[in-house]
Amino acid sequence: MKIFILFLALFPSLLSAEGKSDVSFPNTITKIAFGSCYKGKANSNHDPIFDVAVECKPDLFIFLGDNIYGDTSDMKVLEKKYAILGAHRGFQNIVKNTKVLATWDDHDYGVNDGGKSYSKKVESQKIFLDFFNEPKDSVRHQREGIYTSYSFGKNGKVVQIILLDTRYFRDELPKSKAKKAPGTLNWYQPTTDTSKTLLGKAQWEWLEKQLQVPADVRIIGSSIQMIAHEKGMENWGNVPHERKRFYDLLKKHKAHHTFAISGDVHFAELSKKNLGNYPLYDLTSSGLNRPQKAWANAINPSRVGKASWETNVGLIEIDWQASSLALKVLGPDGNSLIDHPVKFSELEFE
Numbered sequence: 001m002k003i004f005i006l007f008l009a010l011f012p013s014l015l016s017a018e019g020k021s022d023v024s025f026p027n028t029i030t031k032i033a034f035g036s037c038y039k040g041k042a043n044s045n046h047d048p049i050f051d052v053a054v055e056c057k058p059d060l061f062i063f064l065g066d067n068i069y070g071d072t073s074d075m076k077v078l079e080k081k082y083a084i085l086g087a088h089r090g091f092q093n094i095v096k097n098t099k100v101l102a103t104w105d106d107h108d109y110g111v112n113d114g115g116k117s118y119s120k121k122v123e124s125q126k127i128f129l130d131f132f133n134e135p136k137d138s139v140r141h142q143r144e145g146i147y148t149s150y151s152f153g154k155n156g157k158v159v160q161i162i163l164l165d166t167r168y169f170r171d172e173l174p175k176s177k178a179k180k181a182p183g184t185l186n187w188y189q190p191t192t193d194t195s196k197t198l199l200g201k202a203q204w205e206w207l208e209k210q211l212q213v214p215a216d217v218r219i220i221g222s223s224i225q226m227i228a229h230e231k232g233m234e235n236w237g238n239v240p241h242e243r244k245r246f247y248d249l250l251k252k253h254k255a256h257h258t259f260a261i262s263g264d265v266h267f268a269e270l271s272k273k274n275l276g277n278y279p280l281y282d283l284t285s286s287g288l289n290r291p292q293k294a295w296a297n298a299i300n301p302s303r304v305g306k307a308s309w310e311t312n313v314g315l316i317e318i319d320w321q322a323s324s325l326a327l328k329v330l331g332p333d334g335n336s337l338i339d340h341p342v343k344f345s346e347l348e349f350e
């Protein structure tokens with residue numbers, strides 16, 4: 001008996017082989033709104049896209065990064081910019097009406113296209129967690145980086161949301177030296193150095209366990225796009241061996257009913273990558289108030305339908321009875337920019 005207890009003490013994961021999300025809630029959810037790239041201005045209180053989000057009556061709103069344009073190593077300035085967002089009527093309306101989850105991208109982390117060498121990342125993490133009211137006993141206060149996961153619901157209606165940190169551990173990206181190809185931004189090129197990381201060792205180990213948590217719908221929240229890489233902007237394709245590692249983990253653990261959501265690029269699009277027979281989707285909503293037409297015109301061979309450069313907010317609707325999803329993006333009048341239905345049965349690994 002003593003030997004058995006010692007064995008469990010050494011290998012605690014055996015107590016619950018499948019693991020669990022960092023935080024769990026019992027309530028069933030059906031609507032998840034999300035958005036990214038909001039540049040606030042003091043005393044500016046009206047951005048219709050926030051009202052569109054609230055009118056959808058989502059169970060959750062996920063801020064997917066570039067939630068402010070901090071771009072500073074002066075933490076007083078960073079706090080001041082968060083305060084501008086906090087004072088915005090539209091933001092307050094979201095907080096009042098729905099549960100808010102958040103991760104960061106480069107600008108709210110503190111530096112444009114920034115990674116692990118940002119000198120104020122420890123301080124910035126604390127300010128981020130305080131602004132989004134992270135509970136004091138949360139694991140996010142205890143470890144490096146802001147990655148985390150949530151499970152909502154039970155009994156065949158579990159939604160797991162994995163929010164990644166694509167900044168805290170990321171190595172320097174190689175700037176593109178190639179001649180600019182038509183339809184590209186050509187800022188970065190994929191690295192061939194397989195020692196370079198996007199997520200870092202601890203986050204990878206955690207992520208692999210998270211992909212084994214039982215879930216009926218699993219959403220990977222990545223600030224940067226996962227599938228589209230041809231534009232030469234920041235994306236998972238800058239570190240192709242890590243993107244392949246993620247795809248391989250999905251296959252290895254048969255993480256059915258999984259798709260990604262992303263932001264960062266200042267326009268909206270839906271991308272699809274076939275991993276064998278599994279269609280992996282990445283729904284990008286970016287430009288809560290900062291859309292960019294020129295970037296929306298950049299190439300993406302994985303795009304499903306059209307890109308849109310209106311201000312936009314993402315919406316995921318789950319129909320538990322029909323076992324289906326709708327991947328949507330709405331524009332500033334609540335107009336439909338993207339609306340793609342997916343049956344759960346389509347999202348099954350062999």
Ligand SMILES: [Fe+2]
Nearest residue numbers: 066105106264
């Ligand atoms: Fe960004």
